[in-house]
Amino acid sequence: MTDLRKARSPGELGSRSFLTLSWSQSKGSVTKRLEGVHKELLKVGLTEEESEEILQEVTAIIQKKRSQDRLSKSRSDSVSKDVAPLSPPSPRLSHLYDQVKLKFSGETDTTIGELFRDILESEREYVDGLGTVMEMWVHPMRDKQYKDKGLNLDKEERTKLFSNIDIIYELHRDILREMEMVPPEDVGIFFAQKIPTMKLYSQYIDNWPTANAIIRSRDYFAKNSNGVKLAGYLAMPLSRMDVYLAQFENIDEKWPNESHQKKAVVNTITLIKDLLLFFSQYQQESENSIQINSILRILTNCPADCVIRGKTLVKQGDLILFVKSKKKHYRFFLFTDVLMYARLQTLPTRQLKYKGQIDLKKSEVISRSQSFSTSDLKSTRQAVKPSSPVDIKNAIQILGGPGHMMSICANTFQERDAWLVELLNAVASLNEKRVFGVNLIELLSRPQHNKDGVPLLLRQAVEYFSDELLETEGLFRMDPQRRELEALREAIDSGAMIDFSTEKNPHLVTGLIKLFFRELPEPLFTYNLYEPFLSAANKMQVSDKIEAIKPLLTLLPPHHYNVTQYIVSFFRRISETPGSKMTPGNLGIVMEPSLLKSRTFDSPHSSRATFPAMGESLLTILIENYEEIFEN
Numbered sequence: 155m156t157d158l159r160k161a162r163s164p165g166e167l168g169s170r171s172f173l174t175l176s177w178s179q180s181k182g183s184v185t186k187r188l189e190g191v192h193k194e195l196l197k198v199g200l201t202e203e204e205s206e207e208i209l210q211e212v213t214a215i216i217q218k219k220r221s222q223d224r225l226s227k228s229r230s231d232s233v234s235k236d237v238a239p240l241s242p243p244s245p246r247l248s249h250l251y252d253q254v255k256l257k258f259s260g261e262t263d264t265t266i267g268e269l270f271r272d273i274l275e276s277e278r279e280y281v282d283g284l285g286t287v288m289e290m291w292v293h294p295m296r297d298k299q300y301k302d303k304g305l306n307l308d309k310e311e312r313t314k315l316f317s318n319i320d321i322i323y324e325l326h327r328d329i330l331r332e333m334e335m336v337p338p339e340d341v342g343i344f345f346a347q348k349i350p351t352m353k354l355y356s357q358y359i360d361n362w363p364t365a366n367a368i369i370r371s372r373d374y375f376a377k378n379s380n381g382v383k384l385a386g387y388l389a390m391p392l393s394r395m396d397v398y399l400a401q402f403e404n405i406d407e408k409w410p411n412e413s414h415q416k417k418a419v420v421n422t423i424t425l426i427k428d429l430l431l432f433f434s435q436y437q438q439e440s441e442n443s444i445q446i447n448s449i450l451r452i453l454t455n456c457p458a459d460c461v462i463r464g465k466t467l468v469k470q471g472d473l474i475l476f477v478k479s480k481k482k483h484y485r486f487f488l489f490t491d492v493l494m495y496a497r498l499q500t501l502p503t504r505q506l507k508y509k510g511q512i513d514l515k516k517s518e519v520i521s522r523s524q525s526f527s528t529s530d531l532k533s534t535r536q537a538v539k540p541s542s543p544v545d546i547k548n549a550i551q552i553l554g555g556p557g558h559m560m561s562i563c564a565n566t567f568q569e570r571d572a573w574l575v576e577l578l579n580a581v582a583s584l585n586e587k588r589v590f591g592v593n594l595i596e597l598l599s600r601p602q603h604n605k606d607g608v609p610l611l612l613r614q615a616v617e618y619f620s621d622e623l624l625e626t627e628g629l630f631r632m633d634p635q636r637r638e639l640e641a642l643r644e645a646i647d648s649g650a651m652i653d654f655s656t657e658k659n660p661h662l663v664t665g666l667i668k669l670f671f672r673e674l675p676e677p678l679f680t681y682n683l684y685e686p687f688l689s690a691a692n693k694m695q696v697s698d699k700i701e702a703i704k705p706l707l708t709l710l711p712p713h714h715y716n717v718t719q720y721i722v723s724f725f726r727r728i729s730e731t732p733g734s735k736m737t738p739g740n741l742g743i744v745m746e747p748s749l750l751k752s753r754t755f756d757s758p759h760s761s762r763a764t765f766p767a768m769g770e771s772l773l774t775i776l777i778e779n780y781e782e783i784f785e786n
Contacts, residue, residue: 270338342418618654625733742774
């Protein structure tokens with residue numbers, strides 16, 4: 155579609171779409187097309203004289219464009235020249251354009267036309283600036299024309315200096331060309347389609363620190379006026395999205411009425427903000443990748459299970475680690491789920507020797523200073539004092555499980571507090587996602603993990619078992635491969651949503667259920683009720699057992715009671731399915747050690763000596779007498 159004119163007044167903005175439409179709908183030679191436009195102008199109420207006046211200017215525009223097209227063919231095609239700006243039309247001609255606009259649209263506010271003109275002019279200036287970079291620097295440098303002027307860049311340096319500015323230039327040149335044909339009221343619709351294509355800016359933004367370093371390292375850019383200009387031109391793309399955002403927020407504020415066009419403007423604003431957020435996240439990921447690579451370059455003696463590539467580095471620094479009452483200086487690296495430490499080697503290598511790491515997924519972080527308040531931090535677990543406290547100034551203790559405690563010390567209170575905040579937040583963030591090893595009451599306090607009073611994971615696993623799958627022999631008795639189970643557990647604790655419907659191994663799902671109950675910090679039947687439940691199960695008569703067990707169940711915390719009823723109901727379904735070959739007694743043998751535990755032992759009770767000679771367990775009684783115990 156031929157560009158009839160560049161907008162220079164509010165009137166032109168409204169009429170240009172009309173003229174373009176008339177031109178595009180006419181066929182044949184230029185003369186015939188002008189005749190078609192002439193007829194359309196007469197139709198909207200202009201006089202013959204007024205129509206002729208507009209057509210004369212349109213003809214002048216066409217002739218000037220043809221002349222420029224012929225001139226551009228004789229030049230190098232390395233940089234496309236835009237049509238030179240026309241002088242503003244006469245007041246009378248602007249008035250005629252206003253008439254066309256009012257008769258054609260009747261609704262477009264002149265203010266919107268002015269704002270659209272500002273965007274158009276800004277885009278034109280931006281494209282001119284990018285074109286200048288291409289004409290004065292990119293192509294001459296490619297042809298090595300700057301060698302004699304003290305600017306000698308090899309191919310790699312040129313790539314780093316300009317990045318993908320050529321692609322950005324082509325994109326915006328096309329946008330400008332299309333934009334000159336867009337009615338002002340459709341500016342939001344137009345840019346909503348174009349904003350997603352601007353993700354290619356991420357490469358340019360990511361490369362900018364490298365380009366800026368090259369500019370700073372060459373005297374040419376500081377001492378030569380052209381070099382100063384180039385630095386300014388290269389910085390333009392960095393703020394382009396912010397310019398768009400300000401322009402469209404201004405349009406949104408001044409739009410005269412509610413319409414689908416204004417909704418498109420609001421949508422464009424949202425898209426720009428999302429794009430800016432994408433750039434920010436992309437830049438953070440890029441910077442993190444650079445930091446990880448720099449660590450890997452100097453890290454030695456790293457074992458196979460030390461995988462840091464792909465992790466997010468939160469903080470690094472030098473701290474004191476206490477090993478067998480001795481102080482040792484290490485470089486610490488805090489990632490989102492791991493705290494790694496390494497020993498700085500002697501000069502001149504400056505290499506780091508890997509010494510160890512602690513998994514934060516099961517850790518507690520404790521400050522040994524009473525001057526620091528943790529009330530504002532996101533820790534979801536209460537601090538537990540270690541059995542052998544280390545009363546050292548600025549110390550932090552990390553409990554990584556039974557018998558695994560690390561004591562580190564910072565040089566100042568400020569440094570200690572900074573590390574403590576990051577460690578507590580890292581542990582808290584992991585705990586928010588973690589499902590295994592979390593107290594049942596705490597887990598069910600999270601809406602995303604609670605499904606009708608039962609942990610979502612447990613409900614999904616139970617609902618996986620159709621009547622057909624319940625016929626699987628040895629459910630809960632046959633264990634899955636440990637590697638598969640651990641991998642599934644890791645995925646769930648990392649926040650992944652698991653689709654059990656695609657799982658082909660029922661034993662993997664029952665193994666997951668067993669693991670969930672086994673790792674509860676407070677067992678399902680609670681530590682306090684361990685002895686009373688055993689005593690009730692040891693009674694001689696079944697009726698006595700039931701009468702003793704029922705009041706004990708009411709002493710369970712409500713969440714524990716609900717889950718008990720839910721899982722026992724599931725066990726009952728399994729026991730009533732002949733193909734499973736899992737009787738209530740079999741299920742009691744394999745599952746009760748994960749549900750009923752003594753506080754005095756680190757592992758579930760394994761001796762059956764406390765039970766009657768018949769070997770009946772608490773779980774067996776609950777399964778066999780489910781209706782009488784729970785439903786009555």
